[in-house]
């Protein structure tokens with residue numbers, strides 16, 4: 355246990371993909387809990403690609419305010435209460451929620467921190483990945499909007515990523531033919547050989563995602579789990595089957611844009627295919643998290659689904675790891691062991 359609080363501050367707003375120089379690690383004394391507060395020792399920090407969006411100027415919305423230059427970077431953590439002057443929280447309890455990329459956080463119970471109960475037979479970090487908001491995004495997106503039927507062709511973008519790999523594995527469990535997109539031949543091989551999906555498309559290969567879709571989805575797409583928007587969404591819309599469902603989960607291709615990119619062009623196909631396009635935020639389903647965690651845990655216990663996780667040690671490496679994510683460096687969930 356460190357005697358210092360390591361914190362990652364936002365030094366500059368990223369332009370395009372985030373760069374190591376956009377972040378700075380500073381040391382501060384461990385904060386003291388005041389009346390009504392409790393001190394959390396952060397055990398794990400979750401790296402979430404979507405948080406890139408709130409590093410942009412003026413990007414604040416109902417979910418969270420834009421991050422400020424010079425302030426600690428906002429992030430999701432899983433930690434243990436070390437000391438409490440709040441009667442609702444006791445030292446030793448596990449908590450998770452939104453604080454910052456730091457070794458220790460102060461909270462007072464009015465913030466985005468909740469208590470958690472962990473199954474000791476599951477690695478604790480899985481509650482940030484497969485059994486956390488990440489896995490639950492895949493779960494609720496697929497179950498509520500995608501409604502995959504056995505035999506459906508399900509396309510997943512950023513298939514090798516944290517949300518993507520869970521969506522792929524779930525669609526396989528549900529009896530679908532699964533095609534994923536990613537950025538290299540090596541990751542395509544990993545998706546087919548290790549994750550067990552049916553085909554993978556390298557969207558950076560000649561011909562781009564369009565050529566890959568023609569090859570691997572010649573009859574079209576029933577369900578598209580969209581984490582990127584941009585060209586991949588547009589090309590997929592052109593290939594939707596009748597009654598297709600498009601889960602709008604994320605827009606990674608647009609997070610580095612100050613101005614939104616041009617919208618999709620293939621909208622007429624959405625009409626003639628009688629397709630559904632629906633966005634969602636996993637946080638809308640907080641009341642139903644136990645349902646999702648129970649199902650994903652059951653599949654984990656039965657060996658039907660894997661918790662694919664990449665662990666990096668040290669808070670000081672959080673900024674660099676986040677940048678690597680935008681270079682496609684991760685397989686599954688990136689977690690920092692604080």
Ligand SMILES: NC(=O)c1ccc[n+]([C@@H]2O[C@H](COP(=O)([O-])OP(=O)(O)OC[C@H]3O[C@@H](n4cnc5c(N)ncnc54)[C@H](OP(=O)(O)O)[C@@H]3O)[C@@H](O)[C@H]2O)c1
Pocket residue numbers: 401402403404405487488491512513514515516517518535536537538541581582602603604605606607608634635636637679680681682683684686687688
């Ligand atoms: N709606 C919700 O409630 C909700 C909740 C959580 C997450 N999400 C969304 O889920 C998506 C995935 O997030 P994650 O945390 O699981 O990240 P992730 O997929 O583990 O990591 C990001 C991946 O995105 C790809 N990528 C990076 N820059 C890109 C770009 N400019 N264009 C296209 N792809 C790019 C890279 O994969 P490749 O190498 O394969 O390109 C990278 O590995 C995000 O869009 C996020 O906003 C939505």
